[in-house]
Amino acid sequence: MREINIRQAIGEALDEEMARDPAVFIIGEDVGPMGGLMGEIGGLYLKYGIDRVRDTPLSEAAILGASIGAAITGMRPIARMRFADFLGVAWDEIMNQMTKMKYMFGGKIKMPLTMDALSGAGRRTAAQHSQSIEGMMMSIPGLKIVLPSNAYDAKGLLKTAIRDDNPVMFFEHKFLMWTGPKSEVPEEEYLIPLGQADIKREGNDVTVVATAAMVTRALNAAEQLQKEKGISLEIIDPRTIVPFDKETVLKSVEKTGRLVVFTEECETGSFAGHVAAIVADEGFDYLDAPIKRVNAPDTPVPYGVVLEDYWIPNEEKLIKAINQIL
Amino acid sequence: MAIEKEKLLWMFRTMVRIRRFEERVVREFADGNIPGSVHSYIGEEAVATGAIAHLKKEDYIMSTHRGHGHLIAKGGETEKMMAELFAKKTGYCLGKGGSMHIADLDIGMLGAAGIVGSGIPIATGAGLSAVLRGTDQVTICFFGDGASNIGRFHEGINLASVWCLPVVFICENNLWAVSVPTSTSLNVPNVADRAVGYGIPGVVVDGMDVTAVYETVGEAVARARNGKGPTLIEAKTYRFRGHFEGDSGTYRPQEEIDEWMKRDPINSYQKKLLEMKLLTEKQVEAIDKEALAEMDEAVKFALESPFPELEETLDNVFT
Numbered sequence: 327m328r329e330i331n332i333r334q335a336i337g338e339a340l341d342e343e344m345a346r347d348p349a350v351f352i353i354g355e356d357v358g359p360m361g362g363l364m365g366e367i368g369g370l371y372l373k374y375g376i377d378r379v380r381d382t383p384l385s386e387a388a389i390l391g392a393s394i395g396a397a398i399t400g401m402r403p404i405a406r407m408r409f410a411d412f413l414g415v416a417w418d419e420i421m422n423q424m425t426k427m428k429y430m431f432g433g434k435i436k437m438p439l440t441m442d443a444l445s446g447a448g449r450r451t452a453a454q455h456s457q458s459i460e461g462m463m464m465s466i467p468g469l470k471i472v473l474p475s476n477a478y479d480a481k482g483l484l485k486t487a488i489r490d491d492n493p494v495m496f497f498e499h500k501f502l503m504w505t506g507p508k509s510e511v512p513e514e515e516y517l518i519p520l521g522q523a524d525i526k527r528e529g530n531d532v533t534v535v536a537t538a539a540m541v542t543r544a545l546n547a548a549e550q551l552q553k554e555k556g557i558s559l560e561i562i563d564p565r566t567i568v569p570f571d572k573e574t575v576l577k578s579v580e581k582t583g584r585l586v587v588f589t590e591e592c593e594t595g596s597f598a599g600h601v602a603a604i605v606a607d608e609g610f611d612y613l614d615a616p617i618k619r620v621n622a623p624d625t626p627v628p629y630g631v632v633l634e635d636y637w638i639p640n641e642e643k644l645i646k647a648i649n650q651i652l
Numbered sequence: 653m654a655i656e657k658e659k660l661l662w663m664f665r666t667m668v669r670i671r672r673f674e675e676r677v678v679r680e681f682a683d684g685n686i687p688g689s690v691h692s693y694i695g696e697e698a699v700a701t702g703a704i705a706h707l708k709k710e711d712y713i714m715s716t717h718r719g720h721g722h723l724i725a726k727g728g729e730t731e732k733m734m735a736e737l738f739a740k741k742t743g744y745c746l747g748k749g750g751s752m753h754i755a756d757l758d759i760g761m762l763g764a765a766g767i768v769g770s771g772i773p774i775a776t777g778a779g780l781s782a783v784l785r786g787t788d789q790v791t792i793c794f795f796g797d798g799a800s801n802i803g804r805f806h807e808g809i810n811l812a813s814v815w816c817l818p819v820v821f822i823c824e825n826n827l828w829a830v831s832v833p834t835s836t837s838l839n840v841p842n843v844a845d846r847a848v849g850y851g852i853p854g855v856v857v858d859g860m861d862v863t864a865v866y867e868t869v870g871e872a873v874a875r876a877r878n879g880k881g882p883t884l885i886e887a888k889t890y891r892f893r894g895h896f897e898g899d900s901g902t903y904r905p906q907e908e909i910d911e912w913m914k915r916d917p918i919n920s921y922q923k924k925l926l927e928m929k930l931l932t933e934k935q936v937e938a939i940d941k942e943a944l945a946e947m948d949e950a951v952k953f954a955l956e957s958p959f960p961e962l963e964e965t966l967d968n969v970f971t
Contacts, residue, residue, distance in 0.1 A: 351784060377784060383814065388773040388807035395777020395791075398762060399712065401784055403777075418804075422767050423774065430753035431763060432746035433968035468969050491971040 328513065331506035332474070333366040335481035336442075336498065340367055340404065342515065343488045344374055347402060349438075350488060351378040354389055354406030363408055363444065364503050386412055390419035390441070397439040397493075398427065404488060409455050410445035410497060413463075424493040425468035436491040442484075446539055446590055447638050448501035453626035456500075456634075458538070458589075461596040463495055464568055470494040470520055471568045475502070475541035476509045479565055482518030490520065499538040499590075507542065521569035525578070529558035532648050533578040535601055536561060536588040540639060544588055547641040547648075557652065567597045575601065576609045583614035586647050590639055593621040615651035620644050655866060657930055663705055663862050664925055665939050667697040667918050670721040672943040673730055676951060677720070677737060681897045685955070686737045688750040693721035695892035698917035699824050700725040702865025703792055706873040712760040712782075712791040714775040716824075717752045718891070719764035722794055727759045734950035740957035747960045748968065762791075768829075769802030771795060772821070776808045779817030779882070790876045791819045792869070798829030800843045809884065813850040818876035820869060823886045824859065830895045831903040844886035852882050859887030860917045863924075890915075 330338075344350045352370065358381035361368030371379040382389050386407065393403040407413055413420060424437055447456040460471055470492055474480035480498070487494040526541055527548050536544040541563045548559035560578050564570055579585050585605055587598035598619045605617055620639050628634050674694045680686050693700070696718070704713060704725035715722040723733060728744075736743025737751050744754045755763035762778055765771040775793030782789040799805055800823055812819045823843045827834050840846065847854025853875075857868040865887055872883035890912035894901035901909075925931040 380815075383807075383810060385773075385807035385811060387804045388776060388811040391770070391773020391804060391808060392777035392780055392811060395714075395762065395774040395779070396781040396784070397777075398757065398774075399778050399781040399785075401781045418767055418770055419773075423770055427755070427763060428971065429968045430745060430749040431755040432744065432748050433971075434745070435755065435757055436971055470970075 327510040329508035330477050330511050331508050332477045332480045332498065332502050333364055333506055335477035335511060336366045336484060337368070337370070339481045339484035339488070341370060341373070343485055344370065344378060349400060349402040350404065351380065351401060352404045352406060353380045353382060353393055355382055355384055355408055357381055357406050362406065366503070386416040387419060390416040390424070393439050394419060394424050394427070394437070397437050398435045402438045402488065403440070405439065405441045407441055407443040410443040410459050411454050411457050413443060413459065420463070420469070421466055425466050429468060437493050438491045439493045440487045440496055441494070442496040442498060444500040444503060445497040446499040446501055447627045447634055448539065449504055450629065450631070450634060452629035456627035458591045460497060460567055461591050464597055464600065465595070468493065469568060470566060472496045472520065472566045473499070473538045474565060475538055475563050476507070478509045478511050479518060479524065481511055482516050483520065483565060486517045486520055494520070497538065501539045518565070520566045521571055523562050523564045523571035523574040525560065525574070526563050527559065527561040529560035529582070531558045531582055531652065532584040532586060533560045533562060533575065533582045534586050534588055534644070535575055536563060537567065537597065538590065540588045540590055543639070543641050544644060547644045550641065551645060551648065557648070559648070572604050572608070575605065576612070579605055579609045580612040583612055584651050585613070586618045586620060586644065586651070588620045588639060588644050591621050592624045593619060594624050596621055618647040618651055620647045655863060659705060660925065660930055663701050663866065664921060664931065666701045666725050667862065667921065668939055669730070669943045669946065670697045670700065670724050671918055672940070672947050673720060673724060673733070673950070676947040678893070678897060680737070680951060687739055690737065690751045690897050691718040691895065692891065692893040692897065693718050695912065695917070696824055696826060696859065696889045697721055698862035698865055698921070699822065699859045699887045699889055700794070702862040703822055703869040705866055706870055707760070707790065707792065709759055710787070711789050712762050712775070712778045714762045714771040714778065714791065714793040715764040716771065716794050716796060717764060717766055717768065718796070719754065720751070723754055723756070723761055726761050728754070728756060728761065730946055730950040731953040734954040735957050738954040738957070739959065740954055741960040742953070742957040746964065769795060769799035769804045772799065772804045772808035773811065775819050775821070776812040776817060779812055779819040780815065782818055788877050789818065790873050793819055793821050795821070795823055796829065797823060797825040797827065797834050797838070797843060800846070801837055809850050809852070809882065812882040813852050816879065816881040818879070819882045820872040820876055821882060821884045822869070823884070824889055825886050826889050826891045828891070828895070828904060842886055844884055847884040850884070852884060854884045854886070856886045856888065859889030860915045860920065862917060862921050
């Protein structure tokens with residue numbers, strides 16, 4: 327099978343959905359001739375024209391506000407927000423508008439709105455271009471959140487997100503986007519449902535729940551532990567954190583008796599904490615050891631080589647946590 | 653501009669209905685039947701009425717926290733409105749939204765907005781949607797003088813302007829953002845003066861004169877429908893009551909309140925219609941009686957309706 331990277335996967339997903347449904351359009355900064363910050367949607371501007379691939383002024387609140395207005399009147403916008411950090415500029419649209427209108431209005435509207443943005447550290451972009459804010463966003467009822475870890479998942483999940491009648495936040499981890507590891511992606515169409523975790527590696531000794539760029543690191547650690555110590559990790563990638571496939575995680579913990587949640591987020595208020603709480607609550611009897619979280623410290627993301635690399639959770643920190651509970 | 657008799661009478665009836673609805677809301681709030689916050693539109697009826705008189709059912713309006721008048725003018729049902737205010741299951745939002753969050757997409761009402769200014773870019777999006785779908789729908793976006801100082805006023809109007817979208821932005825300037833006057837929050841005489849920064853027409857109109865509003869908005873709606881882009885209209889008006897029910901509004905000088913109340917938009921319009929012999933005293937009475945009876949019915953409906961079931965708390969988060 328052919329192999330493509332996550333940038334190509336995203337470009338293909340957007341292209342296919344725009345071809346399929348005339349209600350789909352792209353709105354955001356640098357989506358036109360530039361083709362996205364990493365060229366991932368290059369060509370769509372020429373193929374679909376300026377009506378459906380709309381470069382905007384630098385107005386995040388207007389991008390999301392206009393997307394909301396278009397979504398409730400029959401369109402299916404994809405709002406490209408560039409960096410996750412910039413979502414703060416349009417927080418009201420996220421926290422008070424797109425996620426609440428359906429509920430406030432007694433269910434009488436649809437909000438088919440997909441936002442995508444680069445998140446995560448590892449590109450030396452410092453505190454205002456490197457955050458992972460999924461934990462913060464997860465606490466807003468009414469928002470689905472997707473965190474793909476490879477090209478195959480990214481394509482299938484993005485296509486599903488665009489067809490969903492609810493607001494969906496689709497995070498592209500910038501380290502994956504930049505380094506562009508390839509995975510096998512079929513030519514023919516496929517969709518991946520939101521809310522279905524994927525077991526990236528089966529194992530028996532410890533369950534590791536990992537998201538986005540941490541999935542690759544977890545797989546590296548699993549390889550190393552298997553080789554060096556004969557320890558077998560089961561790596562679960564939830565792929566979407568809202569909705570969250572807790573059954574797959576609980577089932578795995580029932581088998582392994584141990585859980586480490588490995589995500590690139592500040593620890594406080596994180597998705598990792600949420601997973602730990604669910605397993606403590608609903609899977610306590612399965613556990614043979616305390617649940618561990620391996621996350622980033624509660625600091626802004628530092629600039630540079632030394633400090634940023636120290637800040638990002640890595641294989642070494644994961645292995646250390648695993649050794650503590652074995 | 654000659655306005656058809658039918659339209660003139662519709663505007664009178666609509667203003668009276670809004671006034672009677674709001675008066676009844678004030679009473680029901682005081683009686684404890686409305687649990688949440690309500691913002692009275694009394695005094696501003698001419699703006700919603702004169703503006704929405706130009707819209708077709710499929711056109712859109714974006715409303716505000718002070719939104720009852722907009723919804724009534726757009727064809728909202730007072731029974732469902734009252735039931736919503738009473739937090740009843742039969743309300744517009746199944747009792748989940750309350751006064752500040754009523755929407756009815758079937759009549760083009762995109763929603764009231766509890767966060768001041770949030771509706772401005774949403775209205776721009778409705779305008780964009782009409783263009784992308786190739787319809788001639790126009791969106792009227794209402795907001796207050798307070799919202800004109802929020803960043804989204806700039807972002808939303810600028811985007812509508814650069815994309816030449818069919819949106820009419822109407823600032824209902826009632827001179828007070830809760831307790832802060834426009835005199836200390838605006839350094840130009842008019843909100844409409846800001847239109848020059850977006851390269852669109854900016855027009856000031858007397859918001860206490862429904863025919864003046866009708867004429868001004870008429871030009872803007874025609875402009876929007878003909879693909880000529882947005883207009884910023886500022887209607888100078890006044891809220892006769894506090895910011896919300898329970899706010900005494902004593903931060904406003906009494907002379908100012910008295911001065912504006914002398915210009916009650918319904919009284920002056922009624923006088924005009926009587927002078928024009930388009931209405932008789934008897935007809936005025938009949939219209940008023942009808943409006944009062946409608947509000948009695950609305951309250952009866954709301955009182956007799958059930959509250960939502962507790963399990964409904966969990967519904968409608970996602971589609």
